[in-house]
Amino acid sequence: MEPRNITGVSQFLLVGFSEKTELQPLIFGLFLSMYLITVFGNLLIILAVNSDPHLHIPMYFFLSNLSFVDICFTSTTIPKMLVNIQTENKVITYEGCIIQMHFFTLFIGLDIFLLTVMAYDRFVAICRPLHYMVIMNPCLCGVLVLVSWIMSALHSLLESLMVLRLSFCSDLHIPHFFCELNQMIQLACSDMYLNKVVIYIVAVLLGGAPFAGIFYTYSKIVSSIHRISSAQGKYKAFSTCASHLYVVSLFYCTGIGVYLSSAASHSSHSSATASVMYTVVTPMLNPFIYSLRNNELKRSLKILFGKKTIKEPIVLGLKKCP
Numbered sequence: 001m002e003p004r005n006i007t008g009v010s011q012f013l014l015v016g017f018s019e020k021t022e023l024q025p026l027i028f029g030l031f032l033s034m035y036l037i038t039v040f041g042n043l044l045i046i047l048a049v050n051s052d053p054h055l056h057i058p059m060y061f062f063l064s065n066l067s068f069v070d071i072c073f074t075s076t077t078i079p080k081m082l083v084n085i086q087t088e089n090k091v092i093t094y095e096g097c098i099i100q101m102h103f104f105t106l107f108i109g110l111d112i113f114l115l116t117v118m119a120y121d122r123f124v125a126i127c128r129p130l131h132y133m134v135i136m137n138p139c140l141c142g143v144l145v146l147v148s149w150i151m152s153a154l155h156s157l158l159e160s161l162m163v164l165r166l167s168f169c170s171d172l173h174i175p176h177f178f179c180e181l182n183q184m185i186q187l188a189c190s191d192m193y194l195n196k197v198v199i200y201i202v203a204v205l206l207g208g209a210p211f212a213g214i215f216y217t218y219s220k221i222v223s224s225i226h227r228i229s230s231a232q233g234k235y236k237a238f239s240t241c242a243s244h245l246y247v248v249s250l251f252y253c254t255g256i257g258v259y260l261s262s263a264a265s266h267s268s269h270s271s272a273t274a275s276v277m278y279t280v281v282t283p284m285l286n287p288f289i290y291s292l293r294n295n296e297l298k299r300s301l302k303i304l305f306g307k308k309t310i311k312e313p314i315v316l317g318l319k320k321c322p
Contacts, residue, residue, distance in 0.1 A: 012097050012187075013090045015175045016081065017272060028085045034280050035078040041287030042067035044301060052300040058136040059125070059240075060297075062118045063290060065145055069114060070283035073107040076100060077178035077279060097179040102160040105181060109152035109206060115248050116210040117144045122241040123217040127224045155206055162195050176272045178279075214248055243290045250285065254278040 017027060049055045049064040080100065084090050092100070124135050159181055166188040176183050185195050218241075225237045254277035291297050 011091050011093050012172045012174050012179065012184075014081070014084060014092055014177060014179070015090065015173055016084070016177045024085050024088075028082060031078055031280070032082055034284050035074055035082070038074045038280070038284040039071050041284065042071045044304070045287050045290065045297070048297060048300040048304050051304055054296060055300055058121050058141050059118070061141055062114060062121060062145070066111070066114045066118070067287065069107050069110045070286055072103070073111060074280060074283050076103045076107060081177045092179065097174075097184070098160055098163065101163065101179040101181055101184060102156050104178065105159050106152050106156035109155050110148055111251065112206065112210050113148035113152060114145070115244070115251065116213050117148060118244050119214040119217045119248070120144075122244055123221055125240060126221050126237050151206070155202060158198065159202070162198055166190050166192070166195065176275070180275070211252060218245065243294060246289050247282075247286055250282050250289075251278060254282055 017023075045067040046064045049060045077100065080092065080096075084092075121136060125132050128135060163181070163184055166185070167190045168187050169189040172187060174180070174183050174187065181199070185192050185199075188195075221237075221241060225234050228234045228237060291301060
């Protein structure tokens, strides 16, 4: 029997990872732990940056924004999944699904743009060190973050409007733990050609272009570091961008791995499992990567917990816009 075309969809079913009842407590505990670590870790980064005047410089301004976005990113999907497991109800309303997809698209776009902006910040710091505070002034930093929000909001709005024009079949089971854009489109009974074209174009413009920009900036950074004569100078220069490079590598490698694995296996459940890497694991690991490899951030966290007092003179890196 062919699926019927339904014009007025009221709800979807989020299948999740497994329908086995005995596995639900394990999944619930695992994802609750990862969610709490993600929120707590990123919140500590934000508090440390805002409370320590030594960290009022562009690099940490962008880092605190990234931490805020990561909290929102995981909060878009994980709480709903935890509620579904706890209540043993996998239903999500049509409106709720569209809203979840909208904000998920918004925050993943912001992650991409902020990582690109942070790469540019490291490029200026290493390749133009004498002009760093002039180029990366507070106004420019604010504009870069604002533009990132605007572009991400326009992208998520476009994708949401493209989904709203679709009609869906009687099979409304989403084999995922959240309303993922590609999974929703596959459930549609109407023509999906325009939606797929938009997705491919956006993937090139908002995915490929930032990645190319990050790759270009790091090629220039590596070239500048290579020209430094002393080994200590090379290590110091590399250490300022090492954490960001690790985060970029983790984010893009896991994201690309998700789509390659889902394309190879043609299994929606495999895609859902693989997507945990960039939707949950990467935001959870970001605070550890930045804090463990950054002495200034570790010092600020110690001050935040009252284990160290400020003895150094305070020099503010960000001034008010003229």
